[in-house]
Amino acid sequence: MTGAAWSEKYDLVVGLEVHVQLSTNTKLFCRCSTDFGAAPNANTCPVCLALPGTLPVLNATAVELAVAAALALECDVQPVSVFARKNYFYPDLPKGYQISQFDRPLALAGRVAVGTKPDGSTHSIGITRVHMEEDAGKSVHDRFPGASAVDLNRSGVPLIEIVSEPDIRTSAEADMYLRGLKEILEYTGVSDVSMEKGSLRVDANVSARLHGAPALGTKTEVKNVNSFSGVMRAIDVEFARQCALLDAGGTIQQQTMLWDADANEVRPARSKEGSHDYRYFPEPDLPPLVVSTDRIELIRISLPELPAARRDRYRRSHTDLTAYDVDVLTTARAIGDYFEALTAASGDAKTSANWLMGEVLASLKDTGGTVADFPVAPAALGELLSIVKDGTVSNSAAKKVFAIMVMDGGTPRAIAEREGLFKITDDSALLRWIDDVFRDHPDEAARFVDGERRLQGVLVGHVMKKSRGSADPKRVNQLLAARLGT
Amino acid sequence: MSVSLDDVRHVALLARVGLTDERAAALVAELNTILQHMDVLSPVDTTGVELAPSDAAPTVLRADEGPAIPLARPRESFAPKMRDGFFLVPRLDTHEDAGGAS
Amino acid sequence: MTNGGSSTATDAVSASLARAREVGAGRDGLNILLYQDADGALAEAARHDTVSSTGPLAGVPVVIKDNIATLRMPTSCGSKILEGYVSPYEATAVTRLREAGAVVVAKSNMDEFAMGSSTENSAFGPARNPIAPDRVPGGSSGGSAGAVASGIVRIALGSETGGSVRQPAAFCGIVGVKPTYGRVSRYGLVAFASSLDHIGVFGATVDDAALGLETIAGHDANDATSVNRPVENFRAGRLSASPLKGVVVGKPVEYFPSDLDPKIAERCNTAIDELQRLGAEVREVSLPHTRLAIEVYYIVAPAEASSNLARFDGVRYGLRIEGDGLRGMYEATRSSGFGPEVTRRIILGTYVLSAGYYDAYYRKAMQVRQLISRDFANVFASGVDLLFTPTTPTTAFPLGAKSDPYEMYLSDIFTCTANLAGVPAMSQPIGRVDGLPVGGQFIAPHFHEAGMFRAAYALERALGPRASQ
Numbered sequence A: 001m002t003g004a005a006w007s008e009k010y011d012l013v014v015g016l017e018v019h020v021q022l023s024t025n026t027k028l029f030c031r032c033s034t035d036f037g038a039a040p041n042a043n044t045c046p047v048c049l050a051l052p053g054t055l056p057v058l059n060a061t062a063v064e065l066a067v068a069a070a071l072a073l074e075c076d077v078q079p080v081s082v083f084a085r086k087n088y089f090y091p092d093l094p095k096g097y098q099i100s101q102f103d104r105p106l107a108l109a110g111r112v113a114v115g116t117k118p119d120g121s122t123h124s125i126g127i128t129r130v131h132m133e134e135d136a137g138k139s140v141h142d143r144f145p146g147a148s149a150v151d152l153n154r155s156g157v158p159l160i161e162i163v164s165e166p167d168i169r170t171s172a173e174a175d176m177y178l179r180g181l182k183e184i185l186e187y188t189g190v191s192d193v194s195m196e197k198g199s200l201r202v203d204a205n206v207s208a209r210l211h212g213a214p215a216l217g218t219k220t221e222v223k224n225v226n227s228f229s230g231v232m233r234a235i236d237v238e239f240a241r242q243c244a245l246l247d248a249g250g251t252i253q254q255q256t257m258l259w260d261a262d263a264n265e266v267r268p269a270r271s272k273e274g275s276h277d278y279r280y281f282p283e284p285d286l287p288p289l290v291v292s293t294d295r296i297e298l299i300r301i302s303l304p305e306l307p308a309a310r311r312d313r314y315r316r317s318h319t320d321l322t323a324y325d326v327d328v329l330t331t332a333r334a335i336g337d338y339f340e341a342l343t344a345a346s347g348d349a350k351t352s353a354n355w356l357m358g359e360v361l362a363s364l365k366d367t368g369g370t371v372a373d374f375p376v377a378p379a380a381l382g383e384l385l386s387i388v389k390d391g392t393v394s395n396s397a398a399k400k401v402f403a404i405m406v407m408d409g410g411t412p413r414a415i416a417e418r419e420g421l422f423k424i425t426d427d428s429a430l431l432r433w434i435d436d437v438f439r440d441h442p443d444e445a446a447r448f449v450d451g452e453r454r455l456q457g458v459l460v461g462h463v464m465k466k467s468r469g470s471a472d473p474k475r476v477n478q479l480l481a482a483r484l485g486t
Numbered sequence B: 001m002s003v004s005l006d007d008v009r010h011v012a013l014l015a016r017v018g019l020t021d022e023r024a025a026a027l028v029a030e031l032n033t034i035l036q037h038m039d040v041l042s043p044v045d046t047t048g049v050e051l052a053p054s055d056a057a058p059t060v061l062r063a064d065e066g067p068a069i070p071l072a073r074p075r076e077s078f079a080p081k082m083r084d085g086f087f088l089v090p091r092l093d094t095h096e097d098a099g100g101a102s
Numbered sequence C: 001m002t003n004g005g006s007s008t009a010t011d012a013v014s015a016s017l018a019r020a021r022e023v024g025a026g027r028d029g030l031n032i033l034l035y036q037d038a039d040g041a042l043a044e045a046a047r048h049d050t051v052s053s054t055g056p057l058a059g060v061p062v063v064i065k066d067n068i069a070t071l072r073m074p075t076s077c078g079s080k081i082l083e084g085y086v087s088p089y090e091a092t093a094v095t096r097l098r099e100a101g102a103v104v105v106a107k108s109n110m111d112e113f114a115m116g117s118s119t120e121n122s123a124f125g126p127a128r129n130p131i132a133p134d135r136v137p138g139g140s141s142g143g144s145a146g147a148v149a150s151g152i153v154r155i156a157l158g159s160e161t162g163g164s165v166r167q168p169a170a171f172c173g174i175v176g177v178k179p180t181y182g183r184v185s186r187y188g189l190v191a192f193a194s195s196l197d198h199i200g201v202f203g204a205t206v207d208d209a210a211l212g213l214e215t216i217a218g219h220d221a222n223d224a225t226s227v228n229r230p231v232e233n234f235r236a237g238r239l240s241a242s243p244l245k246g247v248v249v250g251k252p253v254e255y256f257p258s259d260l261d262p263k264i265a266e267r268c269n270t271a272i273d274e275l276q277r278l279g280a281e282v283r284e285v286s287l288p289h290t291r292l293a294i295e296v297y298y299i300v301a302p303a304e305a306s307s308n309l310a311r312f313d314g315v316r317y318g319l320r321i322e323g324d325g326l327r328g329m330y331e332a333t334r335s336s337g338f339g340p341e342v343t344r345r346i347i348l349g350t351y352v353l354s355a356g357y358y359d360a361y362y363r364k365a366m367q368v369r370q371l372i373s374r375d376f377a378n379v380f381a382s383g384v385d386l387l388f389t390p391t392t393p394t395t396a397f398p399l400g401a402k403s404d405p406y407e408m409y410l411s412d413i414f415t416c417t418a419n420l421a422g423v424p425a426m427s428q429p430i431g432r433v434d435g436l437p438v439g440g441q442f443i444a445p446h447f448h449e450a451g452m453f454r455a456a457y458a459l460e461r462a463l464g465p466r467a468s469q
């Protein structure tokens, strides 16, 4: 049975733990580079190798970014937070403990909007806490026979862990939460939030309970999920597994499950023996982290406009945009920024939206680029849109001009000029073409002049062909009509 | 509270210290003796006392820039087992949580 | 300070090396020095002579405890698990000594990972007290204390977590000082218990200790607990005429229990009389939570140690013994690499942090620790400038005399309070009992090292030869 089918009888209850890598130059507690893809252990020093006698010193930028993220997620940033040691043995954990935060995290009580309730109010998923911690290294298991290989380049890279309330009731809701979260963090610029690069990782706490049951069921933690769609599938599969077990009178045991995307199934993780008692205690090498209220407010006011606010503003100020337009234009900060610059230049939001969502995104799809590095500046594209609007070039001609701008750059007017793509409205030129057409097609011309009106379209067609599309058809019709019955 | 052999075995596992049966048994006795002395703390009234002084100086922050503290000797000179720049350890089951902070 | 009365760095270093041979400082003798670097030290000395260095310690030979990172010679913490490990970076304190012109001649023996009070817990054999070779030099910095006591050097670095500089200084009849927590960088000091660890200095005289401490003190960006605050001139008081006029010295009753060895009490009272004669007002004071200090210490220190020593796992450096899989490698490496006392404290520390016991032990101990700190704060707020106490309840005891761990722990009873509160403290010789040195201890408010040294200089001058009789 599928998760959907089981939900007739059981509630799904999900809380998500999301680890996000902060975009700093150096690690959280040492001055090693955080660059991705260096040679194994090249980015390690006495501190992140945990050599005897070394000590951690906290990275100021990591704190700034963590506070910005917490504020963007509407959390209460704590004036004093405390680092703690999470003790367990693992080869990619050089100190034998992870420096994290435990009973006094950086921030509490935030939320992410995932939609609107029937009554029109915003439906949000609560955020329990946001805390700072260091990443562990990587263990490679398939490189050398009989041995695992440890690379500590990631060891000490700054992370924030964002823990949601168990508010999520469907896998689709989990997906909306993650998209909303990713969007906010991307807007805030604290991380490149890329699951591929491992700068965003998701663990799901999943439990099931009979409809109306008061208490939460026993939860399992599903790890090793590496795509948003994977999160949805993993949640559904684990929910179905739990329901089947419960329905057969079984009990769920609290354990870590690993998601196998290829097999589309979850398996119990081999638990790290004896590692379930982390013996947290305050990190004696780091005095408490104090963030003054002034600092917090300074970071708050320097936050960029966030997706929700931007959507509202677009709805209010561009009533001609559809809800779909607004959603597409706000999926990434750079798209909205481009849209606004383009509208400013073209003076027409709807046309700007259509071009951006049509031509621009299509061309980016081909090149695989992003709006941020799109070769055509909003101002240049805006100029093109305005010469379409004032009738200087036709829509079809404009698309040719755009293609050239993407390829070789240049300004729209220059290109239209060079390629002879301007509409010809000057009568002398048009009359010359009409005379040519009358000479080339004498009998059609004669019948038309004798009153056979239906031939007007044919003649216009001939004129357009002669002008290679640059003649203004409206004017050609008028000039032809003038010759009727002469 | 008195320490049992199971307690010592459990703690030894947490601490990844191998213990012979004799050593484990001896430690049960030693810990119980030491911890008996510690009982003088329980009656002390510590209501409202924090774990650290409230006036403790906050942690000093560091600018987000290199260079990293250099190593005067290559990693290979002090690492027990290295290959192609990796530290080698006995093979781990890949089903094991292969690290990553959590 | 003169560099051992010699004119050149080379003379001073050669004299130091010769003295080490003479007293049998090596493993087959007093076993106070684990590693000596004659060639390196002489080369360094020659360099100082050619450029005629003028640093405050130009050409002065120094000995460094084996748990402080040096680039030449191993940093093995008296442990098999780090045998032969040479650090690829240098401790800040050592860098500062060398930049002042000092020449590191040797690394000294210690209790394994500084866990002990006798230097009998060294994986490389016990050290002996130069004053009485059948007795311990104290610990854990017994090797550095012995090196100064036997005249190999006038300045040596040690480390303290519960009294490991002051206690051996008392046992060996020299000066030992522990600064305010945060005054000297811990960067490069192999951690035992981070919130209690201090680098300390041994000196043949108060002036040697003051000079050494002044050289290594000050903020270090590599230690987040090091305090950014100017370092006063610790030697300012050495010549002052009436140094103790208006100074209030507190005599804490808890440090003079009824069962204190009367001969030690008598030496302390002689010293206190001298302080009065020098113009100090002496007051009886009380630090009521002192009676709980040992218990607090022996919960907090092992708890932090159990975490600090987790990095010795055979993966990146140090000893590695293969076993059954990863867990087998960990357990084999750590059980054969750590000695009995270290294992005992790792087990104890893991236990007091483990689920179900954290509140009863670790949390409670950290709270009582605050009460101990408040005792000091209250006494110093009441107008007392300094405290004077015996450094240890006994003189140096014979090797092997203390087999019961808890009995051994009691030798830190008068010293561990200063580590728990982070206040500066120092021990200096105040006479002998049955030919064995007795140490008197000054304890000062946070960052009042200068005032503490002022009193120590004065007492040293007043006692004169009686300090070593």
Ligand SMILES: [Mg+2]
Pocket (backbone or CB within 6 Å): A100, A133, A161, B101, B102
């Ligand atoms: Mg985490």
Ligand SMILES: [Zn+2]
Pocket (backbone or CB within 6 Å): A027, A030, A031, A032, A043, A044, A045, A046, A047, A048, A049, A156, B068
């Ligand atoms: Zn590093």
